[in-house]
Amino acid sequence: MKVLVVGGGGREHALCWKIAQSERVEEVLCAPGNAGTATVARNIALAADNVEALVACAKREGVGLVVIGPEDPLVAGLADKLRAAGIPTFGPGAKGASLEASKVVSKDLMERHRIPTAASRIFDRSGQAKGYLEGCSTWPQVIKAEGLAAGKGVYVCHTLEEARQAVDAVMEERRHGDSGARILIEEFLLGEEASVFALIDGSTILILESVQDHKQVGDGDTGPNTGGMGVVSPLRSLSTRLHRQIEQRILIPTVHAMRQEGIEYRGVLFVGLMMTEGGPRVIEYNVRFGDPECQALMRRMKSDIVPILLACAQGELESIDPPEWDARPCVGVVAAAGGYPGSYRKGDAIKGLAKAGEVPEVVVFHAGTKAVGDQVVTAGGRVLCVTAMGPDLDTARASAYQAYDLIHWEDKFARRDIGLRSPGGTQTPASAGDRG
Ligand code: AMP
Ligand code: GLY
Secondary structure (H helix, E strand, C coil): CEEEEEECCHHHHHHHHHHCCCCCCCEEEEEECCCCHHHCCEECCCCCCCHHHHHHHHHHHCCCEEEECCHHHHHCCHHHHHHHCCCCEECCCHHHHHHHHCHHHHHHHHHHCCCCECCEEEECCHHHHHHHHHCCCCCCEEEEECCCCCCCCEEEECCHHHHHHHHHHHHHCCCCHHHHCCEEEEECCCCEEEEEEEEECCCCEEECCCCEECCEEECCCEEEECCCCEEEECCCCCCHHHHHHHHHHHHHHHHHHHHHCCCCCCEEEEEEEEEECCEEEEEEEECCCCCCHHHHHHHHECCCCHHHHHHHHCCCHHHCCCCCECCCCEEEEEEEECCCCCCCCCCCECECHHHHHCCCCEEEEECCEEEECCEEEECCCEEEEEEEECCCHHHHHHHHHHHHHCCECCCEECCCCCCCECCCCCECCCCCCCCC
């Protein structure tokens, strides 16, 4: 079978790498891919949101499964079009993707179906929003652009002045473009953050292993939010009670809600949660794998992923065995271009990739890279994700940084604290602002 992976980041390199290991797969195609996917797949020069051309390509190539990585093509209805053409597709249709594309849509669904989340108000005029904030007696308040904002559209505001500035930045200056035409002002939730990844085929839920991103650019969770600077899996395991609560109070009601709303969801649902004193509450839904969370999940999954993705795409998850996981931890360090998440340079030659790949238990996934002649050059803010497995977290961490240090380009940087243990000997707990 041929499998087409849509997207061109680290998540898609990891998916291609894993899918290419399947005995059922004769060829992996990746559109548009990057210099890393080209080593395990055939890159197709089509943008991930070029819906019509991708459908035509999948038909022409006789693809047996399409796996859609990023949110944009999902929001654009690529999965709907592929399914209409009879091609099994992993990823929700446009209606399901609106749970990520619009925080108003997802909040509305949660409120109507009594799925625990933060109370919120919606505003489409900045004056009204500021008037409401002036009357707020409890702080912080959380201000969110309604639409997609690459994980950067959320402002936790501790004072009225901060909140006013956030409203202006989002609604007047349109820092996130039209995504900020409407905002939500949300109750601040206190607790530890967690995220859950579950495969959903419309009715069956298959929860994947625990995994944690590091959202902020600086060590110790400082500085602005990014798409994700590093990953650890597994985490300290949640208690059985919390695990059950997440399933019973969040995941099952979400699947019921989607069915009642006529959303046929076939793909991965990534739920951001706050573990409050009153139990887990939803911060946000994403309708895709996290990046770099996916890289760690792919490293740790022992089973062939293709039958699992295919069963999910065909509504047959119930009929397959859940995946087996490598019990050993995985640490992934994102190597970024200087300036990221602000402006950064592209086109710098990357050296040392082969040497880094020789470090035992290391796989370097490419994100923003491009092949130019026989050189690999930087082509994005997050350039690579250096992953390592190990018998324990410290060993995995040491291998990941050993490989990272063998890679060079001008202005390369990474967080140095991915996988660091806190003094108590446990994984550093997720803190507010840790992911998005
Ligand atoms: P989001 O993009 O919605 O996941 O939000 C990004 C980050 O903002 C989250 O990971 C949280 O750290 C924080 N956040 C979002 N909503 C809330 C909330 N209601 N209360 C506290 N923190 C929040
Ligand atoms: N790493 C967070 C995300 O993909 O949204």
